[in-house]
Amino acid sequence: MTILLSTLNARFAHASLGLRYLIANMGDLQGDTRLQEFVIGAKTTEVVERILAYQPRIVGLGVYIWNVEESTRVVAMLKRVAPEIVIVLGGPEVSHETQEQHIAQLADYVVTGWGEATFPQLCRQILNGPKPLMKIHAGVQLPMSEIKLPYALYDDKDIAHRNLYVEASRGCPFKCEFCLSSLDKTSWPFDLDAFLAELEALHARGARLFKFVDRTFNLNIKSSLRIMQFFLDKLAQHPDDPVYAHFEVVPDHLPDALKEAIRKFPPGTLQLEIGIQTFNPEVQAIISRKQNDEKSAANIRWLCEQSHAHLHVDLIAGLPGEDIDSFARGFDRLVAIKPHEIQFGILKRLRGTPVIRHTEAYKLVFDPHPPYTILSTDRIGFTDMQRLVRFARYWDMIANSGRFANTLPFVLGDAPFERFMALSDWLYARTDATHRIALDRLAALVGQWLQERGHDAAQVASLLGSDYAGQANMQHIKVKSNKERSDVANPRQTRHIAA
Ligand code: SF4
Numbered sequence: 001m002t003i004l005l006s007t008l009n010a011r012f013a014h015a016s017l018g019l020r021y022l023i024a025n026m027g028d029l030q031g032d033t034r035l036q037e038f039v040i041g042a043k044t045t046e047v048v049e050r051i052l053a054y055q056p057r058i059v060g061l062g063v064y065i066w067n068v069e070e071s072t073r074v075v076a077m078l079k080r081v082a083p084e085i086v087i088v089l090g091g092p093e094v095s096h097e098t099q100e101q102h103i104a105q106l107a108d109y110v111v112t113g114w115g116e117a118t119f120p121q122l123c124r125q126i127l128n129g130p131k132p133l134m135k136i137h138a139g140v141q142l143p144m145s146e147i148k149l150p151y152a153l154y155d156d157k158d159i160a161h162r163n164l165y166v167e168a169s170r171g172c173p174f175k176c177e178f179c180l181s182s183l184d185k186t187s188w189p190f191d192l193d194a195f196l197a198e199l200e201a202l203h204a205r206g207a208r209l210f211k212f213v214d215r216t217f218n219l220n221i222k223s224s225l226r227i228m229q230f231f232l233d234k235l236a237q238h239p240d241d242p243v244y245a246h247f248e249v250v251p252d253h254l255p256d257a258l259k260e261a262i263r264k265f266p267p268g269t270l271q272l273e274i275g276i277q278t279f280n281p282e283v284q285a286i287i288s289r290k291q292n293d294e295k296s297a298a299n300i301r302w303l304c305e306q307s308h309a310h311l312h313v314d315l316i317a318g319l320p321g322e323d324i325d326s327f328a329r330g331f332d333r334l335v336a337i338k339p340h341e342i343q344f345g346i347l348k349r350l351r352g353t354p355v356i357r358h359t360e361a362y363k364l365v366f367d368p369h370p371p372y373t374i375l376s377t378d379r380i381g382f383t384d385m386q387r388l389v390r391f392a393r394y395w396d397m398i399a400n401s402g403r404f405a406n407t408l409p410f411v412l413g414d415a416p417f418e419r420f421m422a423l424s425d426w427l428y429a430r431t432d433a434t435h436r437i438a439l440d441r442l443a444a445l446v447g448q449w450l451q452e453r454g455h456d457a458a459q460v461a462s463l464l465g466s467d468y469a470g471q472a473n474m475q476h477i478k479v480k481s482n483k484e485r486s487d488v489a490n491p492r493q494t495r496h497i498a499a
Contacts, residue, residue: 002032003123004054007062007091008040008047008070015158017165017213018062018091018115020150025116029123035153040066044073052082058123063091063103065350065371072103079106086126090115090139092180093370096352098136113139116147144170144188151198159207166202168195168227172215174250176277176289177355178316178347181215192223196230203234203243210245217247221258228261235269246271251296251313259302267308274300274313274339279330283321286362287355301337311339317388318347320355320362323379324388328417335416341400344392346385347374391424393434397442398423404443407463410450423449443467 003026005019019035026033034054038047051059051074059078063071075087087107095112098104109132111118117140125132154164171184199210210231218224224247234243245265251274254262262270278284279293303309313334317327334342349356349364349372358364363378373389376382398404398411399420413419426449431437437445447460 002056002127003029003058003060004034004036004051004056005060005062006036006038006051007064008038008042008067008074010040010064010066012039013162015154015162015165016062017150017167019060020153021147022060022090022115022119023153024148024150026120026123029120029127040070042070044070044077047074048077048081051078056085058086058088058126060088060090060119060123061107063089063093065093065348068093068101068103068370072106075103075106088119088122088126090119093351095139096180104136108135110136111139112136114141115139117142144190147190149190149194149198151202154202154207156205159202159205163209163211164202164207165211165213166195166199167213168192168217168223169214169219173219174216174290175354176275177287177357178277178319178350178353180350180353182288182354183352184215187214187216187219189220189223192226196226199227199230208241208243210243212245212247215248216250218249218253218258221253221255224258225261228258228265231269232261232264235266242266242269244269244271246273248273248275250274250291251276251299252292254299254302259306262303262307262309265308268310270308271310271312272303273343274311276300276313276330276334277316278319278322278327279333280322280326283319283326286321286358287319297333297337300334300339304338310341312341312343313339314343314345316345316347317392318374318377318380318385320358320364320377321379322377324384327388328421331417332415335412340402342395343400344388344395346389346392348372349374387421387425390428390434391421394424394427395420397437398446403439404446404464404467406466407446407450407460410455410460410463411446 005022007016007019009016016037019037023030023033023035034056036050036054038050061071061075075089078085078087086109088109088111089104089107090111094101094104094110098110098112104110109122109126111122118137119139122132122137151166158164167190169187169189171187172179172181173184173186175182202210217227231243231245247270249272262272276291276296277289281293284291300311300313303311315327315331315334331342331344347355349366351372355364363376365375365377365382367373367375374385376385380388399408404411411419411423423446427445428434430445443464447464450460451457
């Protein structure tokens with residue numbers, strides 16, 4: 001065995017699409033290439049031991065924001081115990097600001113950007129000579145028709161137990177400055193017939209859970225419709241064994257034809273991830289995000305009211321030009337629309353993203369360590385930013401989890417941000433923790449907080465009781481067949497359906 005491709009995934013359920021693309025495009029080296037995935041949190045010695053067991057000559061490591069620190073330790077240890085192994089890095093984290101990164105200094109080579117052409121070419125040079133002179137190799141972007149699709153490389157265990165990531169297109173034409181995809185300038189579609197044939201093959205092998213990593217699924221509506229029709233056909237043909245699809249969409253571009261298709265998906269079969277990020281037009285202008293807020297709000301409302309799609313809507317706190325009050329207004333506006341989940345993210349400075357150009361003007365201070373979270377801006381001080389971080393965490397536990405569906409409206413009242421922030425501050429003062437709070441204890445605390453705000457004890461007990469009853473009921477509400485898999489993939493969605 002000559003080449004080992006490896007990475008540390010954020011979770012076991014996440015199968016690396018990027019490494020499978022590399023294998024699919026290794027050409028004559030494919031037979032000599034193996035894949036070994038790990039999950040973050042694994043002991044470095046164990047990772048290194050397992051890598052060495054393959055006796056590779058080359059190790060290709062996928063480096064991402066979530067694994068860069070652990071990957072650095074792996075590379076450092078590999079270089080100590082087996083310095084003869086050639087280490088090649090790739091992935092978004094090392095594709096920008098490469099030279100200043102410790103992991104890049106430890107490794108032999110780095111491929112930045114797209115790896116399908118450049119990684120195998122580099123391996124050939126390493127194996128056959130002449131020795132590559134440059135350390136950093138800018139990935140050559142192949143025409144989409146020349147990229148071999150990797151889906152046959154999902155094995156039966158992946159199909160049975162993991163999320164299957166698929167992409168009908170790469171890149172994004174929009175320019176939101178906090179996002180790495182803003183560097184793409186455009187979107188490149190794969191041949192749709194070939195892609196659908198791969199989906200067909202995966203479905204025939206038993207795959208039911210498809211997560212699209214397309215940055216904006218609804219750019220080309222004709223293609224979106226064909227893909228949705230693929231899933232609708234499968235749902236019609238196999239109603240007792242349904243597929244589940246997850247797409248990321250921009251909210252201000254939902255023509256009627258797309259809405260009609262979305263409306264046809266039964267409960268538990270479609271999830272839409274929708275980026276709002278901010279409802280503040282001044283902030284949108286600062287970060288070059290083009291968004292029609294009215295249309296976006298109306299479309300999200302339509303989706304909530306007229307479709308069964310599970311909606312996961314993203315907001316980002318800490319953007320340049322945003323203060324707590326303007327963020328709160330956007331948050332309240334979104335809460336009023338009632339999507340199933342509001343993903344409350346805190347701005348991160350992803351390597352290579354243009355948002356950095358605002359550092360001076362808006363006094364942006366980022367954590368120098370991954371994930372490079374914003375610590376303060378000229379409008380939100382460090383302490384308040386930490387309050388927002390805790391808000392996000394408690395919001396996830398209480399609102400997004402779906403475990404307090406009946407109680408939540410009483411928590412939020414008519415001032416959702418203000419009241420939830422008050423609850424968040426109160427919870428933190430009592431628990432000193434944002435993790436590992438048992439559900440029973442959390443429920444008791446939420447109940448106590450409501451009572452302290454004048455809610456009747458019996459009413460609070462009844463609300464919390466009904467939420468627990470909801471949990472019990474949830475056990476019976478399955479997303480049809482593939483029960484375990486669907487429930488594992490969508491426990492929150494199942495709770496939201498049950499609520
Ligand atoms: S945030 Fe979304 S729309 Fe904006 S550049 Fe990134 S992927 Fe594109």
